[in-house]
Amino acid sequence: MIADDITEQLAAALDRDDAIALLRAAIGRESITGHEANFVSLLHAEMQSRGIENVRVAEFLPGRPNVWGERKGAGGGKRLQFIGHTDTVHVDGWREHWAGTEREDPFGAHVIDGQIWGRGSGDLKAGICTSLAALSLLDKAGIRLKGDLAFAYVGDEESGQPGTGISAGVKDYVARIEAGEVARPDFVVYTEPTRLAVYPAQIGFFITDITITGKSAYFGVPELGKDALKASHAVMSALWKHSDEIAARxxxxxxxxxxxxITGLTGGGFIAVPEECTLSLIRKLLPGESLGDAAQEMEAVIRGAIGDPDIKVAISYPAGRDHEVGGSAAEIDPDLPAVSMLCASVAKAMAGRGELQGAPFWSETPFFVNRLNIPAVYCAPGDIRNCHTFEEHVEIDEYLAGIVAFASFMARYCGVAE
Structure with missing residues (x-):
């Protein structure tokens, strides 16, 4: 039986200094995509010291490890999974932007005006640390669970570094669940930053690079060329119209x-008919939309806009995730008891939080929702609007409330052993 005042009990037991030190240490481990091992070594030690059992480290690619483990309950409860990615985006320009200030070191994890600053603070080391500190909080409060808790921290979620960002880490982990090597959870919380809202739905996406090739000619006789820039204009006009049609559906x-x-256009550069132009774009999809159908539809729009067989078009999709062209949208029933329970746990821990919202980003819950048919949500401290920027930081009060909320949800979902 869980007491009605469990939130107050947990808040009173919270070790603020330990929680803040954990997050500052996590930010201090540079783990730009490809360098996940720097952070995983810290997580491995912290997981063991906090009583997580069967902690394993295994490489999903050479030199790039995942780490996972579990806390077995007394029996008779459900299994709850917390997962987050260990890699962060780059810090190019950070030091120059903050030169001469206390924010200059992107891995300094400085505490400034009630906030912790640094690359990865929000995306998503606060979420990872919230899940670990929540387990320690349950132990400090003397609460033992019936159900099991699973913790997994995986690499290769972020895009931007050459040859990376294809979700190789989570692919390895879910394959272990499919093979029976890792126990199947009943519910998953992925710790992307949501400002402690609960996201049961997320967008899908694909990124497309389009190369349009015509024929160059001296500017004085343009009739001898095939203008790739003019063709690109026609393509862009058709794509913008297509976007309006998509939005109206x-x-x-x-x-x-x-x-x-459309996110980019390059071409021309000589005093001549432009021979080649490249376009880049991103397509947002809603749950239920097929990535393959959406890509085919877009390609038909592109080719139909050109209409000249002498102008060639090459189309590529550089960001395949759970699908060869991109990442699938995902949603679960927002009225599931587990979702309502998480919302209520957050709302009790911090006034004004715990609302149901949708993810304006793509991350890795589709591997659970669509591939494994396991319900999953996003929830964690941190504000996605300042992530990937020079302003990345986390509010300390929100982070500490998140720890209490996660611990409360663990107890309510898994059940408390008498």
Missing amino acids: AEHPLIGRGFLL
Whole structure:
């Protein structure tokens, strides 16, 4: 039986100094995509010291490890999984931006005006540390669970570094669940930053690079060439119209409308008819939309806009995730008891938090929701709006409330042993 005042009991038992020291140490381990091992070594030690059992480290690619483990309960409860990615985006320009200030070191984890600053603070080391500190909080409060807790921290989620960012870490982990090497959870919390909202739905996406090749000609006789820039203009106009049509089709209550956004154009450069142009775009998909169908539809729009057989088009998809062209959208029933329970746990820990919202980003719950048919949500401290920027930081009060909320949810979902 869980006491009605468990939130107050947990808040009173929270070791603030330990929790803050854990997050500062995590930020201090540079783990830009490809360098996950720097952070995993710390996590391995922390997991063992906090009483997580069967802690394992295994490489998903050479020199790039995942780490996972569990806390077995007394029996008779459900298995709850916490997972997050260990890698962060780069810090290019950070030191120059903050030169001469206390924020200059991107891994300094400085405490400034009630906030902890640094690369990876929000995305998503606060979430990882929240899950670990929540377990320690349960132990400090003398609460033993019936169900099992699982913890997994995986690499290769972020894009941006050459040859990385294909979710290789989580692919390795879910394959171990499929093979029976890791026990199958009943519910998953992925610790992407949500400002302690609960996200039961997320967008899908694909990124497309389009190369349009014509024929160069001296500017004085343009009729001898095939203008790739002019063809690109026609393609962009058609794509913008296509985006409007996509947006008009449907609106999801949590993640809004789909669309297509052109993100880059390069071409020309000589005093001549431009021979080659490249376009880049990203397509947002709603749950239920097929990545393959959406890509085929877009390609038909592109080829139809050119209409000249002498102008060639090459189309590629550089960001395959759980699908060869991109990442699938995902959603679960927002009325599931576990979702309501998590929302309530957060709301009790911090006023004004715990709302149901949708993820305006893509991360790795589709590997659980779509591939394994296991319900999963995003929830953690941190604000996605300052992640990947020079402003990345986490509010300490939100982080500490998240620890209490996670510990309360662990107890409510897994059950407390008498």
